[in-house]
Amino acid sequence: MAKELKDLTKRSENYSQWYNDLVVKADLAEQAAVRGCMVIKPYGYAIWEKMQRTLDQMFKETGVQNAYFPLLIPKSFLCREAEHVEGFAKECAVVTHYRLKNDPEGSGVIVDPDARLEEELIVRPTSETIIWNTYKNWIHSYRDLPLLINQWANVMRWEMRTRMFLRTSEFLWQEGHCAHATAEESEQRTIQMINLYAEFAEKYMAMPVIIGVKSANERFAGAVNTYTIEAMMQDGKALQSGTSHNLGQNFAKAFDVTFVNKDNKPEYVWANSWGVSTRLMGALIMSHSDDNGLVLPPHLAPIQVVIVPIYKTDEQRDKISEVINPIVDKFRAAGISVKYDDADNRRPGFKFADYELKGVPVRLAIGPRDIENGTVEIMRRDTLEKSEGQLEGIVTHVEKLLEDIQENIYRKALEHRAEMTRTVETYDEFKTEIEKGGFILAHWDGTPETEEKIKNETKATIRCIPLDGDTTPGVCMVTGRPSARRVIFARSY
Amino acid sequence: MAKELKDLTKRSENYSQWYNDLVVKADLAEQAAVRGCMVIKPYGYAIWEKMQRTLDQMFKETGVQNAYFPLLIPKSFLCREAEHVEGFAKECAVVTHYRLKNDPEGSGVIVDPDARLEEELIVRPTSETIIWNTYKNWIHSYRDLPLLINQWANVMRWEMRTRMFLRTSEFLWQEGHCAHATAEESEQRTIQMINLYAEFAEKYMAMPVIIGVKSANERFAGAVNTYTIEAMMQDGKALQSGTSHNLGQNFAKAFDVTFVNKDNKPEYVWANSWGVSTRLMGALIMSHSDDNGLVLPPHLAPIQVVIVPIYKTDEQRDKISEVINPIVDKFRAAGISVKYDDADNRRPGFKFADYELKGVPVRLAIGPRDIENGTVEIMRRDTLEKSEGQLEGIVTHVEKLLEDIQENIYRKALEHRAEMTRTVETYDEFKTEIEKGGFILAHWDGTPETEEKIKNETKATIRCIPLDGDTTPGVCMVTGRPSARRVIFARSY
Numbered sequence: 001m002a003k004e005l006k007d008l009t010k011r012s013e014n015y016s017q018w019y020n021d022l023v024v025k026a027d028l029a030e031q032a033a034v035r036g037c038m039v040i041k042p043y044g045y046a047i048w049e050k051m052q053r054t055l056d057q058m059f060k061e062t063g064v065q066n067a068y069f070p071l072l073i074p075k076s077f078l079c080r081e082a083e084h085v086e087g088f089a090k091e092c093a094v095v096t097h098y099r100l101k102n103d104p105e106g107s108g109v110i111v112d113p114d115a116r117l118e119e120e121l122i123v124r125p126t127s128e129t130i131i132w133n134t135y136k137n138w139i140h141s142y143r144d145l146p147l148l149i150n151q152w153a154n155v156m157r158w159e160m161r162t163r164m165f166l167r168t169s170e171f172l173w174q175e176g177h178c179a180h181a182t183a184e185e186s187e188q189r190t191i192q193m194i195n196l197y198a199e200f201a202e203k204y205m206a207m208p209v210i211i212g213v214k215s216a217n218e219r220f221a222g223a224v225n226t227y228t229i230e231a232m233m234q235d236g237k238a239l240q241s242g243t244s245h246n247l248g249q250n251f252a253k254a255f256d257v258t259f260v261n262k263d264n265k266p267e268y269v270w271a272n273s274w275g276v277s278t279r280l281m282g283a284l285i286m287s288h289s290d291d292n293g294l295v296l297p298p299h300l301a302p303i304q305v306v307i308v309p310i311y312k313t314d315e316q317r318d319k320i321s322e323v324i325n326p327i328v329d330k331f332r333a334a335g336i337s338v339k340y341d342d343a344d345n346r347r348p349g350f351k352f353a354d355y356e357l358k359g360v361p362v363r364l365a366i367g368p369r370d371i372e373n374g375t376v377e378i379m380r381r382d383t384l385e386k387s388e389g390q391l392e393g394i395v396t397h398v399e400k401l402l403e404d405i406q407e408n409i410y411r412k413a414l415e416h417r418a419e420m421t422r423t424v425e426t427y428d429e430f431k432t433e434i435e436k437g438g439f440i441l442a443h444w445d446g447t448p449e450t451e452e453k454i455k456n457e458t459k460a461t462i463r464c465i466p467l468d469g470d471t472t473p474g475v476c477m478v479t480g481r482p483s484a485r486r487v488i489f490a491r492s493y
Numbered sequence: 494m495a496k497e498l499k500d501l502t503k504r505s506e507n508y509s510q511w512y513n514d515l516v517v518k519a520d521l522a523e524q525a526a527v528r529g530c531m532v533i534k535p536y537g538y539a540i541w542e543k544m545q546r547t548l549d550q551m552f553k554e555t556g557v558q559n560a561y562f563p564l565l566i567p568k569s570f571l572c573r574e575a576e577h578v579e580g581f582a583k584e585c586a587v588v589t590h591y592r593l594k595n596d597p598e599g600s601g602v603i604v605d606p607d608a609r610l611e612e613e614l615i616v617r618p619t620s621e622t623i624i625w626n627t628y629k630n631w632i633h634s635y636r637d638l639p640l641l642i643n644q645w646a647n648v649m650r651w652e653m654r655t656r657m658f659l660r661t662s663e664f665l666w667q668e669g670h671c672a673h674a675t676a677e678e679s680e681q682r683t684i685q686m687i688n689l690y691a692e693f694a695e696k697y698m699a700m701p702v703i704i705g706v707k708s709a710n711e712r713f714a715g716a717v718n719t720y721t722i723e724a725m726m727q728d729g730k731a732l733q734s735g736t737s738h739n740l741g742q743n744f745a746k747a748f749d750v751t752f753v754n755k756d757n758k759p760e761y762v763w764a765n766s767w768g769v770s771t772r773l774m775g776a777l778i779m780s781h782s783d784d785n786g787l788v789l790p791p792h793l794a795p796i797q798v799v800i801v802p803i804y805k806t807d808e809q810r811d812k813i814s815e816v817i818n819p820i821v822d823k824f825r826a827a828g829i830s831v832k833y834d835d836a837d838n839r840r841p842g843f844k845f846a847d848y849e850l851k852g853v854p855v856r857l858a859i860g861p862r863d864i865e866n867g868t869v870e871i872m873r874r875d876t877l878e879k880s881e882g883q884l885e886g887i888v889t890h891v892e893k894l895l896e897d898i899q900e901n902i903y904r905k906a907l908e909h910r911a912e913m914t915r916t917v918e919t920y921d922e923f924k925t926e927i928e929k930g931g932f933i934l935a936h937w938d939g940t941p942e943t944e945e946k947i948k949n950e951t952k953a954t955i956r957c958i959p960l961d962g963d964t965t966p967g968v969c970m971v972t973g974r975p976s977a978r979r980v981i982f983a984r985s986y
Contacts, residue, residue: 066538066542070525070663071530074527089602100585130526
């Protein structure tokens with residue numbers, strides 16, 4: 001068995017270490033030489049590309065177009081919306097100079113003090129400000145609306161504690177920024193996009209999510225309302241996986257963006273923004289993977305099927321290849337991404353362990369006797385079960401198996417979430433239950449003060465007020481004051 | 494006719510103004526609020542996306558994988574390769590702080606002086622340094638080679654004079670960074686990639702290019718050798734459209750990246766890097782467009798065919814739509830991107846002018862009489878010629894027409910280049926000819942001094958030493974010293 005695999009920490013020993021090990025050993029990413037930043041390695045990036053292509057297509061089907069806005073934002077723009085700057089000022093990279101020069105007193109290179117910018121520029125932590133400053137020139141009449149724009153970009157937030165994919169100083173994401181003529185239409189789009197994210201999470205990532213509204217404390221800086229999708233990781237912690245913000249007229253007012261409505265009267269534009277990031281990679285890893293490595297959903301796996309020949313002589317290998325090559329073509333024709341790994345410098349056992357570590361959903365192994373018998377050994381990564389199959393019709397069989405794996409890991413994640421979701425009535429009960437992890441459904445009086453108290457005492461936050469589910473009123477577990485409905489508490493990433 | 498169209502400056506009046514007008518009026522891009530940066534608008538970005546997807550596919554077919562490296566580069570990394578820092582230090586954005594705070598003496602927000610970085614970070618102008626610092630950990634043995642990696646990213650060079658797409662402070666690009674076990678293999682890859690760029694330019698952009706080697710003066714900072722593709726714009730100026738650099742062992746030595754070769758001996762790794770950027774958008778615009786607006790090659794046009802119904806009554810419109818809708822489906826099934834513009838708020842004349850401005854290759858117009866007769870008016874954007882066609886078989890007809898347009902604009906560009914390319918013998922002759930624009934083939938003694946003198950006196954530079962073409966030796970037009978072969982001089986963007 002491969003050395004890399006043996007070194008993987010077990011989840012039961014140290015979940016956090018298991019995650020870090022897995023990210024590195026499965027060749028997804030590594031810490032960069034720059035504080036808090038990561039290098040996304042080819043295998044990790046290939047998964048991200050699949051996510052990007054799928055989401056991009058889904059966005060476009062709703063009428064969204066891509067564009068690109070500048071990386072650097074003038075400091076004064078960030079300051080226009082009071083809550084926004086409050087939310088982002090403490091963690092931003094600031095460009096102050098535009099030139100280096102040879103150190104007159106030494107041999108090195110220094111920042112040229114004569115090349116100081118008149119106004120500092122901020123590496124975008126998010127782009128509402130620069131985009132709404134641009135929209136001012138694009139929007140004049142109701143005929144210019146709605147404006148449905150997305151950008152794929154890198155952003156930077158100077159986080160103090162970072163973890164690969166989950167929280168890094170620089171990350172990759174998409175940010176959609178829509179402008180509408182009415183509050184209703186903007187709210188509809190805000191909800192449409194959180195629903196789209198939920199669909200993506202469930203259908204492609206095989207990750208069940210709860211759609212809900214954030215409490216005021218957890219709202220995006222500058223938003224009227226933030227919708228979220230919350231997923232539960234294997235350790236029972238919540239992971240916020242995507243957000244969609246109804247920005248009301250806040251940014252239109254900050255950047256003076258008005259339009260002439262159908263009644264020929266000027267009105268501020270209604271806005272929303274929505275995004276998902278490389279954080280989804282962390283969510284994907286922690287939703288399904290096990291002590292043997294990654295478990296990837298077939299819909300996002302860069303390699304869906306790997307075929308490993310088992311042979312002793314070159315003649316045997318040639319015979320196997322002769323049979324397998326046309327099958328590889330058939331897999332490709334069926335739109336299944338397949339790798340035939342006949343590399344000579346690694347033994348089958350090493351290959352098996354490596355593809356398990358990398359989460360390839362289906363492995364086919366084939367030896368000389370299989371060729372004689374028309375059989376093949378099939379291993380499914382999610383359950384690690386092996387079975388014997390027929391070479392005849394193998395493509396159709398694997399096609400079904402991939403769908404079966406996709407459904408199975410979704411169901412497993414859903415069952416896990418159900419097991420780890422409890423309802424509590426009292427704060428004492430809450431304090432006991434929260435230690436066990438998972439989602440806790442409890443009554444809350446709706447005030448930021450109570451939420452803050454719970455957070456300080458238990459490290460749990462309100463993940464969301466679910467859009468669906470039980471809406472029976474009750475009394476707050478902490479204050480005894482009226483509660484409109486139960487909300488979801490959890491510790492989170 | 495649409496107001497926008499009438500406002501477009503004519504090329505003969507002011508070529509430079511025509512370009513700027515066209516970029517803005519065709520909705521490709523606009524100046525951003527940040528000095529030297531641009532906003533790429535949805536229509537412009539859609540063209541860039543087509544370029545990206547095509548190139549990405551071409552790269553992957555040669556075994557290249559995508560990855561992502563950090564935006565910010567520690568100053569000390571940039572300084573490791575002497576020529577490299579010399580080339581980039583004068584034009585880089587420097588991050589010095591990581592936090593803003595409320596101004597204790599006022600109402601605004603200031604850079605927090607306590608949040609000064611120990612080491613300044615540079616917004617990447619190119620990524621050789623950070624990537625080779627990473628490769629150090631990835632490469633140990635010849636078995637780890639070749640390493641063929643590309644990233645799609647934004648980069649920043651603090652240019653003093655900027656022009657949209659051609660030279661902007663921030664731009665989008667791809668940068669490939671390959672590592673090899675031998676000098677020969679690295680050189681082969683360097684040439685393979687410049688050939689790939691040439692193929693892309695010619696087949697997709699319909700833009701003929703000359704492949705050649707840069708003189709020492711024009712070489713990439715840190716390269717042993719730079720290959721380039723040079724295109725001629727309509728005004729006779731050259732535009733460097735893509736480069737591929739053989740970096741020798743320079744970066745491997747600077748970052749101490751060695752591998753154990755097949756003879757079990759340590760050796761420095763051989764490197765190359767290659768890139769194209771949103772500059773290609775400028776090249777595309779200036780290669781084919783005319784006084785009516787953009788002319789887009791069908792292989793890169795976001796909308797290849799637009800269909801405009803001509804009607805007076807709603808009944809007429811409905812009748813046209815009934816006939817056209819199934820044809821739209823057939824276009825889509827044939828992989829042709831089509832837009833049926835039956836919007837009611839713009840008159841056909843306005844639509845015609847707008848789609849001409851936006852360079853849509855084929856326009857179909859159809860009225861009630863066409864429906865009766867089974868005919869359609871066909872306009873091809875490249876020649877502005879109109880013809881009558883049959884609705885029966887229109888998809889096949891347009892499919893051929895698109896290929897015909899693609900070939901025609903390539904041929905036109907090729908003829909233009911041939912007309913504007915001259916051979917001169919004396920420096921006097923050179924000085925006269927260079928004023929007329931175009932490529933001048935002349936003998937040069939191979940020294941940087943002579944090239945510098947010619948540049949200072951005529952503003953012309955050596956665009957490249959072509960890989961193909963006349964290799965007869967001669968004497969330098971300036972110094973009379975021996976010349977190995979003619980090189981290409983031009984004024985350039």
